[in-house]
Amino acid sequence: MTHKKMSPARKQRMAWLGLLAILALAIVLPLASYSVHWLGNDAIAQDAATVVNPRSNYWRAVEGGVGGYTAISGREAGVLVAAGGIEWQQRRDGPVAKYLPWAILGMFAVVLLYHLIHGKNKLDAKQLSGRKIKRWSWFDRSVHWVTAISFIFLAITGLSMLIGKNLLIPLLGKEGFSWWAQASITIHNVVGPVFSLGVVFMILLWIWHNFPTKVDIEWFKQGGGMFSNAHPSAGRMNGGEKVWFWVVAVVGLGVCVTGLIMLVPIYNLPVPSWLAWVPLIDGTRPQMQDANLLHAIMSLGWTALAVGHVYIGTAGTEGAFEGMKTGYVSEEWAKQHHDLWAEKAAANGKVVVLDDDTSVSTANHEASQSTA
Numbered sequence: 001m002t003h004k005k006m007s008p009a010r011k012q013r014m015a016w017l018g019l020l021a022i023l024a025l026a027i028v029l030p031l032a033s034y035s036v037h038w039l040g041n042d043a044i045a046q047d048a049a050t051v052v053n054p055r056s057n058y059w060r061a062v063e064g065g066v067g068g069y070t071a072i073s074g075r076e077a078g079v080l081v082a083a084g085g086i087e088w089q090q091r092r093d094g095p096v097a098k099y100l101p102w103a104i105l106g107m108f109a110v111v112l113l114y115h116l117i118h119g120k121n122k123l124d125a126k127q128l129s130g131r132k133i134k135r136w137s138w139f140d141r142s143v144h145w146v147t148a149i150s151f152i153f154l155a156i157t158g159l160s161m162l163i164g165k166n167l168l169i170p171l172l173g174k175e176g177f178s179w180w181a182q183a184s185i186t187i188h189n190v191v192g193p194v195f196s197l198g199v200v201f202m203i204l205l206w207i208w209h210n211f212p213t214k215v216d217i218e219w220f221k222q223g224g225g226m227f228s229n230a231h232p233s234a235g236r237m238n239g240g241e242k243v244w245f246w247v248v249a250v251v252g253l254g255v256c257v258t259g260l261i262m263l264v265p266i267y268n269l270p271v272p273s274w275l276a277w278v279p280l281i282d283g284t285r286p287q288m289q290d291a292n293l294l295h296a297i298m299s300l301g302w303t304a305l306a307v308g309h310v311y312i313g314t315a316g317t318e319g320a321f322e323g324m325k326t327g328y329v330s331e332e333w334a335k336q337h338h339d340l341w342a343e344k345a346a347a348n349g350k351v352v353v354l355d356d357d358t359s360v361s362t363a364n365h366e367a368s369q370s371t372a
Helices: 008-050 054-063 085-099 101-117 138-209 214-221 239-267 285-313 320-326 331-337 339-347 363-371
Strands: 131-134 328-330 351-354 360-362
Touching: 085 101, 085 138, 085 285, 101 138, 101 285, 131 331, 138 239, 138 285, 138 320, 214 239, 239 285, 285 320, 320 328, 320 331, 328 331, 331 339
Parallel strands: none
Antiparallel strands: 131 328, 131 351, 351 360
């Protein structure tokens, strides 16, 4: 059998076709392998997506309220994740902590601006006669100062707990702030009940002097004389003091009650059955969270108003601080700021003269002795 020889032209064509096939395979085979690898991973990913992690399902169920085992007993036994905790923290660390503290700084700015523009409200009398009227008893002043000092401690420690981590960690460091935060909690919880008793005593002692009257309307119309040289009439308490009293009575009691609600589990205080109708009183965690938000909101607003109160009673009004310091105010101060009360005190013989040795004698008695 004879074989025909391949012509040179055909050999040349076969060589070129072989070279092209090699080049084609060199390109196609890697791409094909990459494609197979990609398709395989995609399939694996799809399979993985269809497989559910049992732990994820478990914690989703826990967040939905499904219970589990916990070492504690009582109402929250078996509760692994407290419902509403995240929402409470977002509200506390969000609007409450970010915006409300600015009200305190805003009040400082208002007070400073007023003082720079208007200055201290001074007495019209250039020289004091030495005649005085007793305004506060020793018990009144004791209650006021215990409550005021407690308020300062609570304001500082409360602000430290609310916004301290952002302001104090750069100054104290994490360890220093950790110590101060724990100290703040302890001080707050110990001083809080003392402050609450002070608020109750203030209400019982002074509520009788703080019911609104028609005189207060005119006092407010004249802005309390803070923006002019006018001295509107007032009784023992003027309109502004009455507003502050009712802030203490309403907001103060609200702060004390919400604080007590948060302390119920800490002190293990029993709640009488006859108080079961009072909202928030049983101390469950959701109720404590609500109480915490209300406590912070009222406390921050009250602290802002307290800045104005402290200013008016000290640097803002000449002679005002003397009353809470010694219990007595000058007759000139009384006539300028509380003329109706001063007239009544004079008619009842309660104007006195304080000698250098702090002994007290009535002006009427001194007058009768000099006549004799």
